[in-house]
Amino acid sequence: MDHKRAMEVYCEAVEKELDSALECGDPDYDELIRAMRYAALGGGKRIRAVLTLEFCRIFSGDWRAALPFAASVEMIHAYSLAHDDLPCMDDDDMRRGKPSCHKKFGEATALLAGDGLLTLAFGHLTECVDIPADRTVRAVRELAAFSGGRGMVAGQYIDLANESRQVPVQLLDKMHKLKTSALIQAAGRLGAVAGGADADMIELAGRFCRKIGLAFQITDDVLDVTGDPAELGKPVMSDRENEKTTYVTVYGAENARKMADALFMEAKKDLAELAPEQDFLLWLTDLLADRRK
Numbered sequence: 001m002d003h004k005r006a007m008e009v010y011c012e013a014v015e016k017e018l019d020s021a022l023e024c025g026d027p028d029y030d031e032l033i034r035a036m037r038y039a040a041l042g043g044g045k046r047i048r049a050v051l052t053l054e055f056c057r058i059f060s061g062d063w064r065a066a067l068p069f070a071a072s073v074e075m076i077h078a079y080s081l082a083h084d085d086l087p088c089m090d091d092d093d094m095r096r097g098k099p100s101c102h103k104k105f106g107e108a109t110a111l112l113a114g115d116g117l118l119t120l121a122f123g124h125l126t127e128c129v130d131i132p133a134d135r136t137v138r139a140v141r142e143l144a145a146f147s148g149g150r151g152m153v154a155g156q157y158i159d160l161a162n163e164s165r166q167v168p169v170q171l172l173d174k175m176h177k178l179k180t181s182a183l184i185q186a187a188g189r190l191g192a193v194a195g196g197a198d199a200d201m202i203e204l205a206g207r208f209c210r211k212i213g214l215a216f217q218i219t220d221d222v223l224d225v226t227g228d229p230a231e232l233g234k235p236v237m238s239d240r241e242n243e244k245t246t247y248v249t250v251y252g253a254e255n256a257r258k259m260a261d262a263l264f265m266e267a268k269k270d271l272a273e274l275a276p277e278q279d280f281l282l283w284l285t286d287l288l289a290d291r292r293k
């Protein structure tokens with residue numbers, strides 16, 4: 001199977017897993033579930049889920065067994081985007097080429113949809129029936145650590161607390177490592193955990209993902225000034241509008257692009273230490289380096 005097809009197979013399986021985890025049923029709160037579905041289904045690139053599934057496969061696990069882990073990571077990601085778009089945060093009207101969750105369902109429902117997805121993610125993690133319980137416990141711990149108040153949420157806090165301020169480069173690095181890279185790191189680590197990797201290999205998977213996560217964010221900063229809004233599915237120049245310090249405002253678009261490329265390259269070198277069968281991850285890294293959306 002070629003890599004593009006393998007990616008499609010992973011994405012279809014994740015979509016199905018999310019779809020069945022988010023079934024409507026009770027007319028008294030169907031609207032809430034619809035908002036959760038709206039935030040989580042249809043349109044995401046599923047990079048994080050794919051990392052989880054591929055790392056599970058690499059460490060000799062059955063990737064299908066890790067689907068609940070992969071879907072849980074996507075639920076956390078979807079909640080973070082729904083909350084990030086709210087007027088009290090980044091205040092974005094568009095996401096994935098559609099009105100953002102609060103534009104479609106109202107602010108209170110979008111907030112609750114995010115809460116529902118965040119909570120469901122941890123419950124859903126434990127539905128990995130084909131994975132030994134000790135691995136699931138570790139996955140819960142890892143996902144909580146990387147996505148919580150010392151991980152992604154902390155990154156978001158630093159971002160909001162420093163809007164309209166010149167952020168020192170060290171703090172910018174820290175913010176992006178937490179805000180974007182932490183969850184991507186969790187995705188890879190959870191896959192390694194699911195596949196039964198040892199502690200060193202879980203660290204290596206995390207190191208690779210940390211690098212591509214930071215490069216992913218730098219690319220995002222670059223796309224915010226050079227991207228095509230139609231392809232991105234959201235307006236560009238939003239960082240400038242929100243007076244944010246980004247890799248582009250600090251280093252310029254061309255240098256920022258070079259920094260991202262260097263990180264992607266380093267990450268690819270790290271892969272050699274990880275496993276002999278890493279063709280798909282090399283391909284995925286190149287896909288991320290060349291992304292236009």
Ligand code: GRG
Nearest residue numbers: 044045046047080083084096153156179180220
């Ligand atoms: C609200 C707690 C809380 C956290 C929000 C991730 C985040 C933290 C905010 C998103 C801001 C943002 C757009 C960051 C740039 C990098 C990024 C995470 C982009 C979106 O990820 P993609 O491109 O999204 O993987 P898709 O739509 O493909 O799933």
